[in-house]
Amino acid sequence: MEYRSFGKTGLTVSAVGFGAWAIGGPVMAGSTPIGWGPSDDAESVRALKRAFDVGITFYDTADFYGLGRSEDLIGSVFGNNPRVVIATKVGNCIGPDGSPSSNYSKAYIVEACTKSLRRLQREAIDLYQLHTARLTHLDQGECIAAMEQLQQEGKVRAWGLSLSTFAPGPEADFLVDRSLGSGFQIVLNILNRRGLSVISRAAAGYGIIVRMPLQFGLLAGTFDRSTTFPPNDHRSFRLSADIIESVNELLKKIWERGRSLGISPAELALSYAASVPGVATIIPGIRTAAQAERNAQSLVALPSDLLEDIKAIPDEALEAILESLKKRG
Numbered sequence: 001m002e003y004r005s006f007g008k009t010g011l012t013v014s015a016v017g018f019g020a021w022a023i024g025g026p027v028m029a030g031s032t033p034i035g036w037g038p039s040d041d042a043e044s045v046r047a048l049k050r051a052f053d054v055g056i057t058f059y060d061t062a063d064f065y066g067l068g069r070s071e072d073l074i075g076s077v078f079g080n081n082p083r084v085v086i087a088t089k090v091g092n093c094i095g096p097d098g099s100p101s102s103n104y105s106k107a108y109i110v111e112a113c114t115k116s117l118r119r120l121q122r123e124a125i126d127l128y129q130l131h132t133a134r135l136t137h138l139d140q141g142e143c144i145a146a147m148e149q150l151q152q153e154g155k156v157r158a159w160g161l162s163l164s165t166f167a168p169g170p171e172a173d174f175l176v177d178r179s180l181g182s183g184f185q186i187v188l189n190i191l192n193r194r195g196l197s198v199i200s201r202a203a204a205g206y207g208i209i210v211r212m213p214l215q216f217g218l219l220a221g222t223f224d225r226s227t228t229f230p231p232n233d234h235r236s237f238r239l240s241a242d243i244i245e246s247v248n249e250l251l252k253k254i255w256e257r258g259r260s261l262g263i264s265p266a267e268l269a270l271s272y273a274a275s276v277p278g279v280a281t282i283i284p285g286i287r288t289a290a291q292a293e294r295n296a297q298s299l300v301a302l303p304s305d306l307l308e309d310i311k312a313i314p315d316e317a318l319e320a321i322l323e324s325l326k327k328r329g
Helices: 041-053 065-078 106-120 135-140 142-152 169-177 196-201 215-220 241-260 265-275 289-296 304-311 315-327
Strands: 003-005 012-014 058-060 085-090 092-094 100-102 125-131 156-162 183-187 207-211 281-283
Touching: 041 065, 041 289, 058 281, 065 085, 065 106, 085 106, 106 125, 106 142, 125 142, 125 183, 135 142, 135 169, 142 156, 156 169, 156 207, 169 196, 183 196, 215 241, 215 265, 241 265, 241 304, 241 315, 265 281, 265 304
Parallel strands: 058 085, 085 125, 125 156, 156 183, 183 207, 207 281
Antiparallel strands: 003 012, 092 100
16 A cells, blocks of 8 residues: 655555545435435445555545444544544535535534534544535635634644535635645546646645545446436436446546556556655545455556546546536536
8 A cells, every 4th residue: 555645744655545525325305215215224334444454544534424323433443543633514404494515614513523523532632624615614614613713723624625526616715825734535536527726726735535436336337227226226316327337438448547557447547546746645435345445556657658548538538427426426
């Protein structure tokens, strides 16, 4: 496993981290699934332990994942283990009517931090992230005041912002221009390269986490038109048969080239994301001990001609797929 500095925070993270959304289990916000379908706590614990055994030291979660369940599991396994770097997020919640909502008020964030610390069994959160806060929230200022206060109190070692999936720019600019925060979490993968602009802007000392390196599994090369998801899996409404087919057709030659070199589609996708200069860690979702072991060993040096082939995928084709995904939420 390779280890990298996380910006100027003093934190060191594994190049492959553990995305802990899925171990939160199935949760519904009204009629909207906000999890990844069924999970097994015993297997989740095995996955967390095996991940650490094979060198994964960075774990990314949120209080929204399983409404605290993901944090509880991480806390039960690692507690105050000083070799583990834990990032969690705040701001997304369930509204009074049961639907997905958000709250970036200072009072809410301070209280939520206390609850996350309790679930994680930690004295301080290594990296506390605003969970897709938008420009209006940052400009209003309460969320920033909360993060600065929590850091001053020693409850948070560093703080940052998990940026929106499809429009990651303005919020990053807001923080960089004011030298606020220490890190960004972005979506970056073979299909979605919009986050590259954030990396170039944040080069002066911000740590970068890449989420969705496999784009909900689309880049693992295992889905086809017959693939279905249970109704309590958010992919049941996000990934249509047409989207899956479009991705498979677009990347067919890329995947074939990778396989000829002994590189699976998943390894190709993870290695691409981790190889982008400025990226500190990538966080593929992990459910099982087998996935933890496989992902920890997934990074390979991609040949320059293969990287050029990826770079040459027409922007209009990528944008068409991204817009289709955006329309489905």
